[in-house]
Amino acid sequence: MYETINYEIKEQVGWIILNRPDKLNAFTSQMNQEMIKALKTFQRDADVRAIVITGEGKAFCSGEDLSGLRADADHRHMIITRYKPMMETLAKTEKPTIAAINGAAAGAGFSLALGCDFRIVSEKASFIQAFINIGLIPDSGSLYYLPRIVGMAKALELTILGEKIKAHEAKDYGLVTKVVSPDNLNVETQEFAERLANLPxxxxxxxxxxxxxxxxxxxxxxxxxxxxxxxxxxxxxxxxxxxxxxxxxxxxxxxxx
Amino acid sequence: MSDYQYINTWIEDSIGRMELNRPKVFNALNRAMVREIVHCLTTFDQSEEVKVIIMSGAGKAFAAGADINEMIEDTPISLEKLNQFEDWDKISFIKKPILAAVQGFALGGGLELVLFADIVFATENTKIGFPEVNLGVMPSAGGTVKLTKTLGYRRALEWLWTGEQMDVRQAYQCGLINRIIPSELLIEETMNFAKKLSKQPPLSLRLIKDTVGRAQDLSVHESMLVERKNFYLLFGSEDQKEGMRAFMEKRPPAAFRGS
Missing domain, CATH: 1.10.12 (Lyase 2-enoyl-coa Hydratase; Chain  A, domain 2)
Known part of the structure; x- marks a missing residue:
């Protein structure tokens, strides 16, 4: 039933694993839809009391799959029909959400991480507001979340300079709940999520x-x-x-x- | 009052409760249901026991539109003869306060029913709209008119032409609803407000409703004349005597009696 994500429940923690590792888990329309479906299913499921989003393979999520994007694409239409519903569903999810960031979080992948309540980050992870590097602007909530989390000055630097930042730097900016070693990411995230799952x-x-x-x-x-x-x-x-x-x-x- | 098929009705704490009860079809309104609603509201209006009326919907929605089946074969002549909107008109003559507790959806006819309410509380997840345009028609029970009175020409046209749904915050900012209430507390908070109103002097509430209603339709001067006469009329009530006496004597008034 899901093709672009995996989905499992462990000890009241629902995991959504972006699963297009050969494309660095880039979003396609189908993946946006499957994210929405998985989030809504977990929100309804009384056995799930915390939700983790992570990526299969090297990357967390590299944002929109540019290879699927036609030169004459209507970006507004794409955002309104695909990313807006996904980010709104994430924001309306009343259960706690955790991004377990295993690798690069770029573009809309960065936005997705910002839309979660907590970010547990592997030392190998990196963040980049890549939009400006191809002449676009941040979308999927980055312009909303980023200044709220890191403040206006740093948000402007990150979005306009489009430089990659590493896990510890991201922690310094207040973007990160915890930096962990790559081997421990899943275990530490599960522990943290179980702690949340046992709260009211x-x-x-x-x-x-x-x-x-x-x-x-x-x-x-x-x-x-x-x-x-x-x-x-x-x-x-x-x-x-x-x-x-x-x-x-x-x-x-x-x-x- | 248990012989209604499509609605539940009961009285609690002087509040007349009318609950739309076709949850499987999101309380879509059919003609028989509208007759039941109107019958129930007029009965509450005449009841000595009822001070305030609350309309609500069972299940996930307040009311998502009308029963399309019922009208698909209608013609201009059949509709003229049926004269179904005379039922709706009667709701305008209800003198007691009508509160609507709205959750989920209030669309089409469901939204028109909401617009007959004097006070509207809605939950954070509520969506409202007039989707009639998408079926090749338009609102018919006052929706077009009341939306225009509330929103103004251009914003009303936008919603009526596109048939899109408005979320609760927009509806609040437009003045279509009074309060946004968490879904967990909708009925309780609406009941609390109704109970507060039920302690207010009933004749004042009636004549204020009458005057505010006219202020929407008449010129400022004409409606001020109505205001004046309604003000004079209240000086014939026991509640005015007691209310003013209690104020002068610096004591709380005895319970208002509506006489």
Whole structure:
């Protein structure tokens, strides 16, 4: 059912593995569609409480497959029909998302990593806002996420100079949760994801939902949104368990709802 | 009130609840269903027990359009004779506050029903729109008119011509809905607002609704005359006497009675 990605669930962690290694996991229309389908399936599946996106082979994702791109391609149409729905689906995913960046994250592949909540990065990984190097501009959310994560000045440097940065440099800019050795990437990502999968999943979803609105929201509005979110969180089983465990002086066992 | 086929209705805490109940077809409205809706709303309007009305939809959507099957063979003459929109017109005469709690989709006829509500709360995942143009027709139960009154000429045309769906934030910015509510809390928050209204003096609410409604249609001067007369009329009520007395005596008013 999936041809361009692999898909597996381990200990409540759903893995999406971009699987066009001979093309450095470049996006095709089919891959955009399969990403959307996999994200929606994991979002619905109660057994999945954290989602990892990684790449098969050398690269994480090299962005759009330029070999499939005709010279007269309508870039707006391509973005609106393929990348916009994918990035919106990723943003609407209420479960925590982690990019496990095994190699190069270029162009829309960089954008995909930025759209995730966490980035665990192999020492072999690299990041490049490659768009400018062929006369294009960042898309798929890079112009949205990048200044929010690294600040305006660094975002302008990365997007206009189009220079490749390595894992540790990316960490210095605040792009990265953790840098790990290439051999340990999958194990450390699984561990980190399992830690997330055991947290109160509904509350994580609410944090994501409202924090996404933070930069467009006044303090007054945010205080209202937090009140809604807190009311919703306060209705979960996990909240009851959290309070009970606190009084019982034991570790809480969250179910995710 | 259990003899309705397409809607659920009940009263809780002085709130009349009307829930569209064809979830398998996303509560698509058919003509019999509209008659039930109108019958239910007019019954609530006459009920001593009901102070405020809430319309909502069972399942994932508020209401995604109308039953196309029912009208595919219609002709101008059959529609003229059927005169189905007279049913809809009756909703305009409901005097009590009507709240709509909207989730998922409110499309076509479903959105028109929403536009009959006085106050609209919608969830973050709601999409609204008038897709009629895509079927070679246009809205028919006031949608074209009410959208124009709310959005203005150009934005109304854009939505009506393209038939595209508007997300909830756009709808909020356009003034089509009052509040965006998390889906988990939609009914509860709508009920809370309804309960707050149910404590307000019912005659004031009625005459304010009457005046605001007219202010949309009449000139400023004419609607100000309506406002004035409605204001004078309230001085014939017990609630005005009690409300003003309590204010002067610096005490909370006794419960308003609607008389």
């Amino acid at each position: 999943t509904k509350a994580i979803g609410l944090i994501k939902r409202y924090m996404q609105q933070s930069f467009e929201t006044s303090l007054e509005q945010m205080l209202d949104l937090e009140a809604y979110g807190q009311k919703t969180a306060g209705l979960t089983e996990d909240y009851k368990e959290g309070v009970q465990a606190f009084f019982d002086k034991r570790k809480p066992e969250y179910k995710g709802y």
